[in-house]
Amino acid sequence: MEADLNLEHILPARRSLVLLKDKQRISAIYEDRWVNHPQVALLRATARALYEMPPRIQAQCMLISGRAGMGKTSLLKKIELDLEVIRKRNAEACSCIAFSLAPDPTLNSFEDTIGEALGVPIGKIRNGLVSQAFCRLAHLRNLRLLLIDELHNLLNVGRIDQRKNLAFLRALSSPPMSLSIIAFGVDDAVHAIKSDAQLERRFQIYDLPPWKQNDSFRAFLTSYEGTLPLRYPSELWQQEKVNFLLSATDGMTDNVVKCITRGAAWAILDGKERIDLACLEKAIDIPPYHHRFDDEE
Structure with a gap:
């Protein structure tokens, strides 16, 4: 036929x-x-560029935000696969880990989540600072980048825990770790990042807006029909x-x-x-x- x-x-x-x-x-x-289209192809390319940049004292980071149902989690998984392909092609490539924030992420649960992603405990986080054990482990594994989903959950805890979590994000992207972060979340995630002046300077923010009548939407429909x-x-x-x-x-x-x-x-x-x-x-x-x-x- x-x-x-x-x-x-x-x-x-x-x-x-x-x-x-x-x-x-x-x-x-x-x-x-997965259906590729220009909007997500650009974000995937940006993520790959961030992953392959030489380490900087203050790591460059990006936040991809958008309303629920815009495909952020699917994009995260695709970016994770992209980075895995790079790592497999180059034995000297850095590693990355991916995880989702808990619905009410206290500093202790933040620690547990990263430990689960690494497969080992990372040591206690004190005053928003990373432990020496985590620093040593990250160095041994050549850890370069974190993929974090549901970043907006940072706002689901009280102000004290919010400040501790934001301080921990600063510590992750500062020496001695200097890890790049690619985060995903709804619009509230933008408010969380912008509430901290230092983090706001480090994060490039990208928006996934609802579709409109334009060539990008028609390209997506054509790709999906295929x-x-x-x-x-x-x-x-x-x-x-x-x-x-x-x-x-x-x-x-x-x-x-x-x-x-x-x-x-x-x-x-x-x-x-x-x-x-x-x-x-x-x-x-x-x-x-x-x-x-x-x-x-």
């Missing part, structure tokens, strides 16, 4: 999925996958579909993806093999495809 269809709208690595049975294709549609095993192009970049998606999802990446994937499932169920406006309108509901295929196989 593949030879009889023009599948240029699908990425080459995904075209064989078109030959699967409908139930299998729908399962493939719902699988989590992963869907539908036999005909959906042309999600068309104006009426762009209008609907932005209206129905408030421009949040997670909601856009849900709408598209459900719309693609409906396209298979309805025999259309392309996502039209009716499929997107039906995407408010999860397609009941499981019992539709009870007699299959």
Whole structure:
């Protein structure tokens, strides 16, 4: 069948999925996958540049902020994989660790979280300063960078604990550690960083705003459509579909993806093999495809 269809709208690595049975294709549609687009490609490149910079006395850091559902955690995991690829290609490359802040991060829980990420206790943090044991361990492991998710949780504790946590971040990015930090969080994370003048100078802040009607959003839709095993192009970049998606999802990446994937499932169920406006309108509901295929196989 593949030879009889023009599948240029699908990425080459995904075209064989078109030959699967409908139930299998729908399962493939719902699988989590990374979709690159210019906005995140720039942030990934910036993170790689930060990782490969020579150490500085005051480490350069970056904060990626945005509303919940804009794909920050997925981006963190992708950046972590990017840095792992660099490390594997170069035996002398520095290492990094990734972790999420606890919902109410006291200094003790901050210490425990980093210890878990390293696989060993790091020693007690005193007055926001890193322990000698942590410094020695970081040196032995050639630790260069920290990836921290949920940075906005810094504001979920009292002012005293907030000040201690911010002091600890300063200590991590200052001598003798001088670790670069790539942090992720909702808008409150920006307020946390800006509440400390020294940290604000060290952090470059990047925003992941909700999608709007622009070329970047159309590029994202085109890239995502390329992963869907539908036999005909959906042309999600068309104006009426762009209008609907932005209206129905408030421009949040997670909601856009849900709408598209459900719309693609409906396209298979309805025999259309392309996502039209009716499929997107039906995407408010999860397609009941499981019992539709009870007699299959």
